Amino acid sequence: MARLSAPTVHDSRVSRRRFLGTAGAGVAGVLASGKAPAFGQSRELTFLTVASFVPETDKELKRQLDEWGAANKVKVRLDIIAHLQLVTKKASEVQARSGHDLTALGPGLGDADLYFDYLVDLNDVAADVAPKNGGWLNPNDYLIRGKWKLLPWWMPPFPMAVRTDLLEQLNEKNPDTWEDWLRIGKKGKAIGHPFGTALGHSADANVTLLSILWSYGGAYVAKDGRTVTINSKETRQAMDFVKRLYTEAMDQEVLAWDDASNNRCLNAGKCIAIHNPISAYESAKKDKVLVPGTQREIAEVIDHINTPRGPVDRKATTGYWCVGIWNFSKNQDLAKDFLRYHFQPDNLSKWVEAGRGFNMPFLANLTKHAVYKSDKQYRFIPEVAKVSVPPSWPGPTTAASQQVLDLYIIPDMFAQHATGKMTADQAIVWAEKEMQEIYAGRKRRP
């Protein structure tokens, strides 16, 4: 009679029944827990960010991540996507409770409110990095429901990019107000060089039109973050100005512009000025684009000056790009550690330099970085940064304020009036109703 014996650890043979049992239990365990087995796993920090318009910025970030990983014996991975894809990616990672450890957030601080329950508190990191960098520029702006749910990372300030040769031709000097730009745009349009700012569904349209609204003393929400204040005489004045700007100084194509269109208009030699970061200039320089009909490089005749002021104020906004840590990340401490490393003055400085100043951090010392003195083109960027406020100004950033931006209510309101489809009052009433519904729907339970 054959002797039956239980398999031992020394027994190299594995019965079919045992194999199936073990494999089945393993698969069931993985499916039930939703996690891969722990053995064989090494620590890996993953970081999702958006492609910078200056590729060197991403290379420097990768270098820092690799350097930090090597020093801490952590595997690292930097994934880069186009900024337009970030919304979808964030939504899917939150839905699956799985994804990257560190993630870029934005544009705007609204993600902190929208994903408040999914982001790690960064109060400790914010407190650590501020003193080393001269402090945060406007710390109260970055607190969402009283907490640091993200670190404001970088912004591309919006100066006015202008064609100096055309200004000279029109005998115009030192334009400084929005009214100056209306006058210049009108003259420019007459000689085939209109002013250019988007009036459609694009981030640039939000930025420039909010800048104009504030410069005329208007705002869409009050400081309490609840009261919609778009229906005001200041808004009417701003809208009348934009209507004149559109009809007298711009081409109709601005209604269909995306974020790249104004860059193209300037670099094509058509627009006399655009309200935009330095990206148009940098790409003109890189591609050696010529002034049409000449052998002169267009970058030589582009200058950047301060964002215009209005009758009441000089204010601007921009894309507030931030960084945060998902609370479903398994490497929260590592992620915080890397943030501390990246926000060290030396590392931030190298990163700003790599980006040629396009990526200005929200830290006081970095706004005085040497890169802003390295080219006369950059001289006004720190000035613009000083007057830059979050898009929800004077209210706090909330999911509702972010939705107002995401639905392009401000550009639609201005465009409806500028194109004559609505009177100023009709457009304002429409926008007010939209905003009130958004703010009512987003009201949080006490």
Added chain:
Amino acid sequence: MNSAARWTRRIRPLFTVYVPVTPFVLFALFPLYFMLVTSFKKNAELYDVNAVPFLIGRGVTFGHYELLSKDTLFWSWFLNSLMVSVAATVISVVLGILAAYPLARLKFPGANSFGVAIFVTYLVPPSLLFLPLSTVVARLGLSDSLWALVVTYPTFLVPFCTWLLMGYFRTVPKEIEECAMLDGCNRLQTMLRILLPVAVPGVICAALFAFTLSWNEFLYALVFVSPAELKTMTVGVFSELIRGDIYYWGGLMAGACIGSLPIVVAYVFFLDYYVSGLTAGAVK
């Protein structure tokens, strides 16, 4: 008379066929032509509003193709797209055949409802499905791997293939299958040896469609795969060549041109099958 008749016979198609077809051909080829022309233009010319957009006026450059090859992982993306598309197509067509056959041939309660349900499934847009699928992919541990795409693409390919093949299988006379069964074939053998050889145009048509849909897919590839070396071509090109408010138009068009080639080649080889596969269910 003879020569006049011959001349008329020769010239007639020019006016009855070629001239009427020409506008449609131009319309269809224009995007490809524009992509090709743009991909060979220098950046300075691309920015010039006075330049003729349809012609290359300041010399040809291969710089955009160099940019793709040297500064990006384009060829890895191309290969990833190819692998995922082929795998998803094979899986989907096999499953589609297995689903379509019983729905087209067997009589069982709810057969018609199943058919309609499959069609309705195809109508659910990926923009609604990607969020729940994210959870499924994460639970399966397939995130950030090409398997995530091989598994998820059939969610929209299988219903499509099934629906298309159901229509085609119904055009094949039942009698030839019944003859095979009389000769001793079982149901599976009948399907494999009799029905499928007859239904090759339909199967190729389904495969072509499935391959095209997989090749062009963007949303799932964006959401389920992040590492640069694992991206598919649609996502990789978009990620690397749109940087903030700067679009690398030349590079984007070069990527689009190369990306069109496999589809063009596939359709050139299988065009006849494709047309007959599409039209087979149109008439009884």
